[in-house]
Amino acid sequence: MKTKMKIGNQVRRLRFEHGQMTQQALAEIVGATRQTVLAIEAGKYAPSLELAFRIADAFGVGVEAVFQREYLG
Amino acid sequence: MTLSYQEKLVWGQFLPMVLLYGYYFFRVAQGRHGVAAGSLVGVLVRIAVIQVICSILVAALAQRERRDERDRLIEYKAFKLAYLSAICAVFFVLWVVFSGGQAVVGRGMVVTCALGVLVGVEMLRMGTILVLHR
Numbered sequence A: 001m002k003t004k005m006k007i008g009n010q011v012r013r014l015r016f017e018h019g020q021m022t023q024q025a026l027a028e029i030v031g032a033t034r035q036t037v038l039a040i041e042a043g044k045y046a047p048s049l050e051l052a053f054r055i056a057d058a059f060g061v062g063v064e065a066v067f068q069r070e071y072l073g
Numbered sequence B: 001m002t003l004s005y006q007e008k009l010v011w012g013q014f015l016p017m018v019l020l021y022g023y024y025f026f027r028v029a030q031g032r033h034g035v036a037a038g039s040l041v042g043v044l045v046r047i048a049v050i051q052v053i054c055s056i057l058v059a060a061l062a063q064r065e066r067r068d069e070r071d072r073l074i075e076y077k078a079f080k081l082a083y084l085s086a087i088c089a090v091f092f093v094l095w096v097v098f099s100g101g102q103a104v105v106g107r108g109m110v111v112t113c114a115l116g117v118l119v120g121v122e123m124l125r126m127g128t129i130l131v132l133h134r
Helices: A011-017 A023-030 A034-041 A049-059 B005-030 B037-061 B069-098 B101-105 B107-133
Strands: A004-009 A067-072
Touching: A011 A023, A011 A034, A023 A034, A023 A049, A034 B069, B005 B037, B005 B107, B069 B101, B069 B107
Parallel strands: none
Antiparallel strands: A004 A067
8 A cells, every 4th residue: 555655854954054045045046936945845845856956956965865755654 | 925926927817807807797797788799809908908017017016036847837737727627617508508508598698608617717727826826
C-alpha cells in the first residue's frame, strides 16, 4: 500500500541563517514570485525539481538539506 | 493581505465582468431589454475597454512580476476545470434545444443561456485562479 508522503522544508530557517534573507530576495534569486516562496514555506506548494535545486543552490546546500520527505500514517 | 501582480491582473479582469455582465443579465431577467445584439455588443465593448484600462493601471502601479511555475500550474488547473464545466454546460444547452425545450423557453432564452454559460465558465476560470493563489 502506498504510504502518504508530505514534503517538508527548511526554507524559512535557511533564509534567516543567510543574513535574514527576505522572501522577495530569495524569489528574485531563484526566478519565482514572492507568493511562491511563501507557499513553499507554508507547505502549500511542492516545487518542481528544477526550482528545488535552484533554492538549494541559493543557500549553497544540497537539495536534501532544504527538502525532506515526511511519511504520514 | 497583499496581492501578487498576477492576482491584481485577474481581479482587474474579473470585477468588470461581474459588474457589467451582472447588470446585463439582471436587465435581461427583468425583461427590460431582450437579447438584442446591439445591447450585448455594447456590454462587450465596455468590458473590453475597462479590462484594458485596469490592465494598464496594474502594469503602471504594481510591481511587475514574471509568471512562474506555480502561476502556470494554477492557470492550467483553472483552465481544466472551466473547460470541463463548459463541456457539461454546452451539452445541457444542446439537450434543452433538441429535447424541445427551445419551444417552451423561447429562442431568446436559449441564446441568453448560451451566453451565460460562456460568461459563467470564464468567471469560474478566473475565480479558480484567485482561490488557488491564496
